[in-house]
Amino acid sequence: MASASLTITIVLAGFCIMFFTPELASARYGLLLFFTLPIILRICYGNKAAVAGMLLNVIPFAVLLINEPLAPLLGIDMSLPGTYIYLSSLVFLFFNFCLPVAVIRVLTSLEQQSQLNREQSKKLGKLVKRYQEIFNNGGTPSFFCDQQGRILHANKSARKLMHNAPADCRFIYELFTLTRPLIAGETAEAALHSDSNAIYKIQPASLIHHKKQLIHCFDISHTTAADKKIGQLKRQHITKHYSDALTELKNHHYWSHQFPQTLAHPHTVILLKLANLKDINLQYSFSAGDQVLADAAALLRNQLPSSVNLYRFPGAKFLLSVNTSQSSTENIPDWLEKHLPVQVIQRTGKKELMFNLQWRAGYCSSSGFTSAPLLAEACAIALSQTTPNRPCEQYDSKVVKLIRQDTRNKDRVKRLLDEGSLALWLQPQVDQHHKITGFEVLARLDDPAENQILQPYQFLPQIEKNK
Structure with a gap:
């Protein structure tokens, strides 16, 4: 107004x-x-x-x-x-x-505004000096660059990096092995041109009110080396977990891991066992037995068709995965007799040892199985039914019922014996005049829970088989 x-x-x-x-x-x-x-x-x-x-x-x-x-x-x-x-x-x-x-x-x-501006300028100058001191003495190498990557200012840690660089190093790209332009807010990893083992994480700061770039460089050499070591240990662990050290074959863990991929194609699974390895270990030592097992695995790799997958299972066992289109379950015994090695020869100095290989095999078709453990169990059941006269057996679901029944009988007999249910019955012996001349002692098992008395033929075979 x-x-x-x-x-x-x-x-x-x-x-x-x-x-x-x-x-x-x-x-x-x-x-x-x-x-x-x-x-x-x-x-x-x-x-x-x-x-x-x-x-x-x-x-x-x-x-x-x-x-x-x-x-x-x-x-x-x-x-x-x-x-x-x-x-x-x-x-x-x-x-x-x-x-x-x-x-x-x-x-x-x-004049008053000018005086106020001078005072604010002094305060700002002091503040800038403080931040400049913090910037210069920061432990993280930091560079102040323009949009083209030209180094305008570097703190003390950054200047140490530049001492080992070429004398005419004026750009950030001449100091680090950067493969793409730096973008604010995005980090990149690069090594020094002067030392490829020195790995840094390059992190441009997001400057909203400034056209220049503030770039922080974090030394991750030790972290990268540790990550490499951890990765190497992880690979070694995976290798040990999925392979057998003795035979250098993939083991049962690997077979279980890749089993779902094989469901699309029906195949026959054969569980092999070197039946006489126990005798070799007792007669010649465990080291000799391990060598026989390794030699047998090498012979299997050489004599089996390349389409057959071979795995090492715990103990003296191997597992073969055979494509059904190449060999059906009906002629597996003949197929095994044709491809399995029968002898292993070891040479120690001038001595030469020859070991005969006695194989047992239980096999089963993968059709109807969606779980690797169940399929392996079926092959193990078939293997348990083999004998010296019948070294190769196919899985039969009826056998499972007999095995389960036999197991129940064995457990029942053991339980009754542990409970002291064995009873001695005295049967009188008489002469022609019906006079008792002695007694015959008979063994019986009393099962109060079933209200049944087991006769000798019902429990003696179990005791003899499982003694």
């Missing part, structure tokens, strides 16, 4: 002096007020208002050039006896007091 009042007062005073004072000398004072208007407009409103005032002052300047008094507007004459003194006083007060006071006020404000 004060700015508007001052502006309006100057304009009205100028109009009144110029149009209501017929004396030309007095009217010129009104023109001087118009000429001061751009300064007032600039102080109060800004550059655009000042330029507008300059352009409008062309009209009073034209009146001044005409140098003729203007006729009083509407016939009103404001001339007074002391008009000249009054107007001179007005112009004196305006130029000597009003205008200087306005300029002093503006300049005072500018």
